[in-house]
Amino acid sequence: MKLSTKLIGSFSIVVLIVGGIGLTASYFNDAVKDQVTFESDKAIQEVTLAGELGLQLFKSLTRTQYLLEDSYRESLSMNYSRSNRTKEVQITKIEKSLGEFEKSLEELKTLVKSNQKNIFEPPTDSSKVLSLLENLEKKYKNYSSLLIQFQNISTENYQDRKEFFTVTIEPYFRSNLLPEIDRLRNHIQQTHQQQIAGLNSQLDRVGYILVIATGIALVVAIVLALFIYRSIANPIAKIANAAQSVGQGNLQNRIGYDSNDELGQLSSTFDQMAENLSKTTVSRDYVDSIIEAMADLLIVTDEDFNIIRINSAVSEILGFTEDELLGKSIDILFNEMPKNIFTKQNTDSNRTYTGELIGENKNTIPVSISRGKINGKEKATEGYVFVASDISAEKEAQKKIKQSLKDKEVLLAEVHDRVKNNLAVITGMLQMQIWEAENDHVVSALQQSHLRIRSIALVHEKLYQSENLSFIELDKYVNELIENIHSTYSSKKSEIEITTELQRIVLNINQAIPCSLLINELVINSLKHAFDDGQEGQIKVFLKEVDNNVTLTVQDNGKGFSEGEDSESLGITLIKTLAKQLDGTVRFRNKNGANISVLFKTEKVLNT
Incomplete structure (x- = not known):
């Protein structure tokens, strides 16, 4: 007999036995689960409906009591009822509660009579529950007739109504209906618990039988395994020894097992594999030579x-x-x-x-x-x-590049410092010229030039003082710039207050210089033209940024633009020119004084 026939036959026997046991176990287990689920769902529904019966009866009693309270209010000549409910509304709600009770009672009867097929036990005897439901229905009819009698009593006879409710309706409700509902609920729970316990007991007995059957199947499987083992153990041992020898590097070893079954074919294939490996496998010495090279x-x-x-x-x-x-x-x-x-x-x-x-x-x-x-x-x-x-060479090259960048940063900082110093020399010379000048127009022109150069020098000073030489924080720069301008005009314009509302805005040097000159021109324009000497006033500087769009606004509460103000003046021309350098737009308005706004988009700044 071939090995494949032995294995397939033995495997088929074991599969049939284990499959039969598994199918049987699955069938009984599913049947019990379905029955337990059905009984549990049924018990929940029955208990819920029993609770609904009690709830609706309580609602009817409570609403009857509301009706009695309304009668009391009418006896006191009050023209309102509890929560603005009329007598007809209360009666309608009482009838609705009684209707819900009757509906739940019918649903409970139908549910009690329904039964699922049980393979373990006969269907549950529901006669006891039905008997309890019939008793409850009889008592309910008496209770319903009492409510009708109560409603028929005139609302003017409050004492008669109250006596009928407290002596007849409420005692009947508590002594007859409530105990009946409690007995019904308890009996339903007890019945379903007993049935579920019986199902679990039957399932345990089936489990014991299946365990015994599984043990028998295990014994049969062991016997078959021993039979197969003895028929193939010796050939397998020869193949294992040969494989171990080949694995140790002896590619000349052969099995030499001659048989017509599958193991004989495996032996021949293994010998052929060893022959092919001996011809194609790279030697260890060859691999070692590559590694050492x-x-x-x-x-x-x-x-x-x-x-x-x-x-x-x-x-x-x-x-x-x-x-x-x-x-x-x-x-x-x-x-x-x-x-x-x-x-x-x-x-x-x-x-x-x-x-x-x-x-x-x-x-x-x-x-x-x-x-x-x-x-x-x-x-x-x-x-x-x-x-x-x-990577020693690469590390050394990186070190040289870093040193070169550091040297360039030092050189750039020195350039900014020298530009600042040269501009300081120019502003000093202009200041000396201002002291010597006697013409007011010349002094004014020199002061404006002095402040313009000072604003540029202040940009270079901020760049020199910062860790990063490619940008400045404009909000910090503006405060210092305005302080310099205010101090220059403090003798004539000491009563003018300059306030700022600045957001944090970062600009590169290409935008920082024209922006600083623009702020300088706008503030000086307000100081010179918006107020007379000694006049009190206020200048506000706003700086805001939304989605990289900057709005610079300078407004004052002075005289505003004169009727002859046009674009031909030097100040206005400078403002428009500087705004154009920023690729921005400028807007002039008279609104309780002069209001000038410049809108431009910030350029990308690295390492902020």
């Missing part, structure tokens, strides 16, 4: 990161011999270890890390490291391969 450092570890192999580059660069490193943890070679590279949870095999190796003489070598995983059977991790490349 690598210029990069190669380190092989086990799954716990202990070194099991290195190439000659490791010994040449670090100075360690292979015997000194075998069995030791790989982290002894690192002065600075890359983060997460020596964790088993790291699954990123394509990533390159940087770190520092330490040699035998304590010299450090910067390296770029990559890690690969060695997978064994069933893709289980058996070890790791680390390849490290010396």
Whole structure:
């Protein structure tokens, strides 16, 4: 008999036995589950309906009591009822509660009479519950007739109504209806609990039978397994020994098992495989030659990161011999270890890390490291391969580039400082010229030029003082600029107050200089033309940014633009020219004084 026939026949017998037991168990288990679910759902519905019966009766009693209270109010000649409910509304709600009671009673009767087919026990005897429902229905009819009699009593006879309610209706409700509903609810719960307990008991008995049947099936399976084992154990042992020999590198070993069954075919195939491997497999010496020829450092570890192999580059660069490193943890070679590279949870095999190796003489070598995983059977991790490349030259080049950038930053800061100093010299010369000038128009022109140059110098001063030489914070700059302008005109315009509302706005140097000149012109324009000497006034400077759109507004409460104001004046021309340099628009308005707004878009600023 062929091995396939033995296995298929034995497997079929076991499958039939186990399948029959499983199907039987599944059938009985599903049947019991369905019955338990049905009984549980039925019990919940019956208890819910029983509770609904009591609830509706309570509602009818409560609303009858409301009706009695309305009679009391009418006896006191009050023209309102409780919660503005009329007698007809109360009677309608009482009838609605009684209707809901009768509906729930009919639903409960129908539910009690329904039964699901039970393979374990006969259907539940529902006669007791139906008897309780009939008694409840009889008492309900008496209660309903009492309510009708109560409603027929004239509302003017409050005492008769009250006596009928307290002596007849309420005692009848509490002594006859409520106990009947409680007995009904308790009996329903007790009946369903008993039935579920009976189902569980039957399920236990079926379970015992299935356990015995499973034991018999297990014995049959063991016997068949022993039979098959004895028929194939010896050939398998020969194949295993041959496979072990080939696995150790002896590709010349052969099984030599001659048979016509599947094991004979397997033996022939195995012998052919060994023959082919002996012709195609690369020798270990060839692989070792490739590893030793690598210029990069190669380190092989086990799954716990202990070194099991290195190439000659490791010994040449670090100075360690292979015997000194075998069995030791790989982290002894690192002065600075890359983060997460020596964790088993790291699954990123394509990533390159940087770190520092330490040699035998304590010299450090910067390296770029990559890690690969060695997978064994069933893709289980058996070890790791680390390849490290010396990047000392790259590190040295990066160091030179950083130093060059630092030198350029120092040079740029020096340029800003020298520009600031040169502008300071010019402003000083202008100030001296102002002192010597006697013509007021000349003094005014020189002062404006002095402030314009000072505003540019202040930009360079802020850049020189900041850590980043590519931008300035305009809000901080504006306050200082306005203080300089105000101090220049303090002798004539001391009564004028300048206030600011500034958001944090960052501008590069290309926009900072024209923007500073623009603020200078706008504030000076208000100081010179909006107020007479000695006149009190207020100038407000607003700076806002929304979605990279900046709005600069300078407004005063002075005289506003004169009727002859046009674009030909130097101040207005400068304002329009500077706004154009910012690619912005300028708007002039008279609104309780002069109001000038400039709108422009900020350019991108790096490293803010």
